[in-house]
Amino acid sequence: MLELSDVNAFYGQSQILHDITLSVGQGRRVAVMGRNGAGKTTLLKSIMNAGPRVEGHMAFRSEALTGQAPNERARLGLALVPEDRRIFGHLTTYENLKIAQYGAARGRENVDVDGLLERFPLLGPLRDRRGSMMSGGQQQMLAVARGVAARPYLMLLDEPTEGLAPTIVEQLAEQVVSCCEEYGIALLLAEQSIWFSRQRTDHAVVIDTGRIAFEGNWTEFDRSLEKIQRHLAF
Numbered sequence: 001m002l003e004l005s006d007v008n009a010f011y012g013q014s015q016i017l018h019d020i021t022l023s024v025g026q027g028r029r030v031a032v033m034g035r036n037g038a039g040k041t042t043l044l045k046s047i048m049n050a051g052p053r054v055e056g057h058m059a060f061r062s063e064a065l066t067g068q069a070p071n072e073r074a075r076l077g078l079a080l081v082p083e084d085r086r087i088f089g090h091l092t093t094y095e096n097l098k099i100a101q102y103g104a105a106r107g108r109e110n111v112d113v114d115g116l117l118e119r120f121p122l123l124g125p126l127r128d129r130r131g132s133m134m135s136g137g138q139q140q141m142l143a144v145a146r147g148v149a150a151r152p153y154l155m156l157l158d159e160p161t162e163g164l165a166p167t168i169v170e171q172l173a174e175q176v177v178s179c180c181e182e183y184g185i186a187l188l189l190a191e192q193s194i195w196f197s198r199q200r201t202d203h204a205v206v207i208d209t210g211r212i213a214f215e216g217n218w219t220e221f222d223r224s225l226e227k228i229q230r231h232l233a234f
């Protein structure tokens, strides 16, 4: 469904990603891991065309991704839940979710916002609270729910667990998977937490200084752990 082949990405003169080749099949869940500055966010932004300059071949649902703006990519069925959340502070939880539907994937049935809120029990009571009146963790959860509300074919989720309490991380992991299954969403997850990644994905990719250092399923990951560890160590 998503195919990247020999993708290079640049900020100005500096090349951040080198020869990235990877694919995400329909309904699959793939984790991209790597230490700080490895290029995880750059990869997700490259797919969305939200920052870096990109060279190489990318295709999504059999359509070449060339110059499409981020909003056009959203219409094709891509959604990015960015590191910095970008919740609308002056809108309520409900309104933030509702508005996400306007940019949603073309030709897909809308997600029912009330039904979606039931899947995130911590968000339900915050239905009418403005984004600016929520804690960082609550905003984070809302950002994830908003990604789902767009009902993409593929959700690009950038470090959803950062700064969350461990019990909430566990809940969020379950909610992400159940939403992906219920609404038919594939997942490309950028995550430092191997634990979170392992629980919720079937495929692992490790990047180190912008290059793919490992790719495989979790059994292969465990088998190569010694080799992989130095790419993940801080």
Ligand SMILES: Nc1ncnc2c1ncn2[C@@H]1O[C@H](COP(=O)(O)OP(=O)(O)OP(=O)(O)O)[C@@H](O)[C@H]1O
Binding pocket: 011, 016, 034, 035, 036, 037, 038, 039, 040, 041, 042, 043, 192
């Ligand atoms: N806007 C930018 N302009 C120039 N360089 C950038 C920009 N954003 C990121 N970089 C550089 O690109 C490299 C990869 O950064 P990126 O944010 O993709 O890493 P990351 O794996 O997401 O790290 P983290 O785990 O800290 O979020 C880093 O060296 C970073 O300094």
Ligand SMILES: [Mg+2]
Binding pocket: 040, 041, 042, 083, 158, 159
């Ligand atoms: Mg990042």
